[in-house]
Amino acid sequence: MDDLKAKYLGQIANAADEAALEAIRVAAVGKKGEISLKMRELGKMTPEERQVAGPALNALKDEVNAAIAAKKAGLADAALDERLRTEWLDVTLPSRGRPAGTIHPISQVTQEVSAIFADLGFSVAEGPQVEDDWHNFDALNIPSHHPARGEMDTFYMHREAGDNRPPHVLRTHTSPVQIRSMLEHGAPIRVICPGRVYRADYDQTHTPMFHQVEGLAIDKDISMANLKWVLEEFVKSFFEVDGVELRFRASHFPFTEPSAEVDIRCSWENGQLKVGEGDDWLEILGSGMVHPKVLEAGGIDPAEWQGFAFGMGIDRIAMLKYGIPDLRAFFDSDLRWLRHYGFAALDQPDLAAGLSR
Numbered sequence: 397m398d399d400l401k402a403k404y405l406g407q408i409a410n411a412a413d414e415a416a417l418e419a420i421r422v423a424a425v426g427k428k429g430e431i432s433l434k435m436r437e438l439g440k441m442t443p444e445e446r447q448v449a450g451p452a453l454n455a456l457k458d459e460v461n462a463a464i465a466a467k468k469a470g471l472a473d474a475a476l477d478e479r480l481r482t483e484w485l486d487v488t489l490p491s492r493g494r495p496a497g498t499i500h501p502i503s504q505v506t507q508e509v510s511a512i513f514a515d516l517g518f519s520v521a522e523g524p525q526v527e528d529d530w531h532n533f534d535a536l537n538i539p540s541h542h543p544a545r546g547e548m549d550t551f552y553m554h555r556e557a558g559d560n561r562p563p564h565v566l567r568t569h570t571s572p573v574q575i576r577s578m579l580e581h582g583a584p585i586r587v588i589c590p591g592r593v594y595r596a597d598y599d600q601t602h603t604p605m606f607h608q609v610e611g612l613a614i615d616k617d618i619s620m621a622n623l624k625w626v627l628e629e630f631v632k633s634f635f636e637v638d639g640v641e642l643r644f645r646a647s648h649f650p651f652t653e654p655s656a657e658v659d660i661r662c663s664w665e666n667g668q669l670k671v672g673e674g675d676d677w678l679e680i681l682g683s684g685m686v687h688p689k690v691l692e693a694g695g696i697d698p699a700e701w702q703g704f705a706f707g708m709g710i711d712r713i714a715m716l717k718y719g720i721p722d723l724r725a726f727f728d729s730d731l732r733w734l735r736h737y738g739f740a741a742l743d744q745p746d747l748a749a750g751l752s753r
């Protein structure tokens with residue numbers, strides 16, 4: 397009996413955790429435990445033997461159970477102490493200066509553009525990036541034989557052989573959102589539509605995915621003069637300067653008539669881009685008066701309504717404003733680049749407080 401007692405109390409004292417303790421309990425006083433089996437042998441003893449062994453075994457069992465309970469409480473206390481020690485936090489320490497993540501320049505510039513156009517009375521509209529070719533082309537006066545389709549370097553969605561439904565494409569521009577907005581809201585309308593667009597092209601100034609913002613304003617008496625004023629106001633606000641020089645160049649788009657491409661005066665010195673001075677021009681957008689056929693596709697009567705539209709490269713104007721020389725870096729996900737060019741999360745663009753604090 398003394399050997400049993402010494403054995404189990406010793407094991408209990410040395411148990412490292414609750415699992416070890418439970419194993420000892422099962423081995424000693426569990427259903428088939430050593431002490432329990434001994435108690436079962438009491439029946440085979442003589443009454444005299446039983447009178448001595450019975451109480452002694454009961455006392456041993458109680459002692460082992462009590463030791464286990466005490467050890468269990470001790471282990472729980474130790475575990476709690478360990479947690480308190482490792483999870484301790486000094487809440488009086490100053491906070492970190494800047495959170496680890498930053499806002500990507502494209503997101504920041506999209507917000508800046510939205511804030512400026514919101515101030516000019518434009519709301520924001522969105523459309524799908526996987527678009528059907530009616531919205532991306534036909535409704536914009538680009539029928540299937542039109543050369544502009546070939547020039548767009550279009551990504552076509554996969555179709556199983558024998559599937560003769562009209563193709564879906566990754567939208568090649570944000571112009572299909574013009575059609576969707578007209579069909580949804582009718583005229584008059586004033587919207588911008590920022591988003592991703594896709595073309596199979598890759599070099600220092602082209603990536604297969606890039607960003608545009610579409611503008612559309614339709615009313616009874618809107619003219620090219622309104623387009624010019626809106627774009628000048630936008631460019632001044634965006635670059636946060638009193639004067640930026642724009643150049644309107646006659647151009648051609650199937651969905652506008654007349655059409656103009658707009659360039660911004662800039663200079664390139666040692667790979668650094670500067671806006672508003674110099675002898676270079678950087679094309680930032682295409683624009684024009686919405687073609688009557690496009691109004692019709694949008695369910696709007698061209699005899700009654702007219703308006704302007706433009707499509708601007710968000711990545712382009714982000715490069716210009718923040719002096720980013722290579723377009724491809726936007727999409728490399730290089731942490732050092734993101735920390736350098738990214739914006740603090742709380743510095744949201746706001747016309748009253750300043751766009752790019």
Ligand code: PHE
Nearest residue numbers: 569571649682683705706707
């Ligand atoms: N969708 C044209 C492009 O991607 C831009 C544009 C939009 C031109 C609206 C005129 C009017 O190049």
